[in-house]
Amino acid sequence: MNLLEKLDAAAAARKSLLPDGVGAFGIPIEEVYSATEARIGDRRVLLLGTNNYLGLTFAPECIQAAHEALDKEGTGTTGSRMANGSYFGHRALEREFADFYQCSGGIVFTTGYQANLGTISGLVGPGDTVLIDGDSHASIYDGCILSGADIVRFRHNDVADMEKRLRRLGERVETTLIIAEGIYSMLGDQAPLAEIVELKNKYRCILLLDEAHSLGVLGETGQGLVEQTGLLKAVDFITGTFSKSLCSIGGFCVSNHPQLEQLRYVSHPYIFTASPSPATIASTRAALELLRKGSHLRTQLWKNCTQLYAQLKETGYQLGPDPGPVIAAILDTPQQALLMWRSLLEHNIYVNLILPPAAPEGKSLVRCSVNAAHTSEQIKYVGDTFAKLYNLVRS
Amino acid sequence: MSETDYDQIVQLLCDRLADLSKTSKESISPETNLITQLSIDSIKLLGLIMEIEDAFDISIPINALTDIQTVHELAELIHKIKSAS
Missing domain, CATH: 3.90.1150.10 (Aspartate Aminotransferase, domain 1)
Known part of the structure; x- marks a missing residue:
């Protein structure tokens, strides 16, 4: 064939x-x-x-912010974040996400898909291991494949199964990244974050939580599962998207690890694509403000x-x-x-x-x-x- | 791990693949192609891998499955990982 x-x-x-x-x-x-x-x-x-x-797709605050950015800065940045595509708005949105999650740093990506691709492939590489939930989103699978790391799956939301696989990794747990999601997109169920954090601490791994579907939905201020469970500080990296509760397109990663900044120099999905348009960034900033107060x-x-x-x-x-x-x-x-x-x-x-x-x-x-x-x-x-x-x- | 272990792995695989593909055990040999002959899709294969991991107490990275086409190739991969563990 x-x-x-x-x-x-x-x-x-x-x-x-x-x-x-x-x-x-x-x-x-x-x-x-x-x-x-x-x-x-x-x-x-x-x-x-x-x-x-x-329900914010027609929020007047977001539409007005997008109009103003369009008039002031044009239709697109025509360049990557690495070159000419980091305007004031992109940097401001990164600070606002970091502030929202009480983290020291944040990075904005062009799509939510690329946020996972870029973060995962920047954090792990050949010889490392990613331990992922079997029901992970395609962006997580694709990020893992792009990274070249060994991909090991555990049964969906089954922490006993997860521990079995951590134990089997032996010394390799030292270079293992665990990935889970706040709300899973297929059945809408939530990750058992407290148990996952317990295992992450026991085996001394790094934990990435994708809050794509839980941002704006869970927690008093809408941070997601980290806020609902009170485990914000226990998660190493949080990724998410602008294309759900924030009603635009783009993605982010926040962390308290200073090494987050290095992703800007090693992550191809961050480097080799044009940055989000000014109107997209402006409406996202307005939507994040509404989400926090929402x-x-x-x-x-x-x-x-x-x-x-x-x-x-x-x-x-x-x-x-x-x-x-x-x-x-x-x-x-x-x-x-x-x-x-x-x-x-x-x-x-x-x-x-x-x-x-x-x-x-x-x-x-x-x-x-x-x-x-x-x-x-x-x-x-x-x-x-x-x-x-x-x-x-x-x- | 010995030849016997390899044979045991092939035996286990043939049993499980017969169930999954609803064919007779006798029609499956080490040379049988998982996709073209048994129509084992990615979902069935990933489920099978989890069962094998538990049966042999090993981890099989799913990226190691990319080049696997036959029962023999899968058995050899499992044998190699088990021997190194």
Whole structure:
């Protein structure tokens, strides 16, 4: 099979799942009306498949900040952070993230994906080991592959399994980086951070926590799982993204280790790409300010999450173990998931469809992402529709 | 580790691969290709690796699997890691 035939085979496999060409992946959004509504085809749909957890995509403060930066500094930096792409805003945002996490330093990356790629590949290399959760995000896997370090997985959120693997590493634990996530993107469950920190201290490893989905969502000021658990100082490196609660695009890493600064000189995903546009940085700075003061948004978000999680559970759906902004209905087959996804769209609800191998353990998921801007009526409509469609997937 | 150990590893792999691929044990040999003949996808392979790690109390880095195609190549990798541990 040549290179192009391999792609043809992948296309055929995809077509067998989506025979009539209605694409569940990369569906065109024709118009966006608000943080909760958009148009897909000729339907006005309720958005339950975005990562807009605090509902800030249309926050006037962020839009105004982006407009001002656009007018003042132009559309793009046209250069990397290493060259001409470090404007005042980029450096200010790094200080603001460091301050937010009470850390000595912070680095801004162009995307959240690159934040993990750049941090991981900067911290470890050939001969080192990364110990990662089996359900880690692709950016973590790809960062590990880029690094050339040995990649060892432990069973998802299983600290006993993690310890077994740490023990087997012997002296190699000295150069081992443990990686976990605040909230896992597939089932919305949280890492058992206290137990992980205990093992990290026992084996004297370095710990990186990705707060991509938990930033803005967990903790009094929205720092994430580190704040909710009171373990901020126990984590060595925290990464995260701007493209969820902060409603733009970009990523960050903060740490109290002074060596963080060296990543700027060894991390290819930091060096060999253009820096975020001034408008992106400006809206992110405004959003971070709103996030820090946004306990009312978190209260509303959790009210919505709890309402939908309880209703789906009561209907009989199998869900992830923890209620939260990511609520995934776990279905037996890809066909069931596709049928459910299509039926929800016919009821004007857009959710995410996740099929193997993207979903853990060969599962198929219909994943809802709840946000603070959803009204109680909208959440009820979603819950009622899931209940109405339950017969489609009842085993 | 001896030849016997290698044979035991092959035996264990054949048993587990027969279950995973829903084929008979007899149809699997050291030369059998995991992907083209048994249709073992990445998810099944990673699950199998975790089982093997526990069975032999070793760590198998997943990046070491990149070039593995046959039962023999996987058994040899496990044998090598086990011998060094």
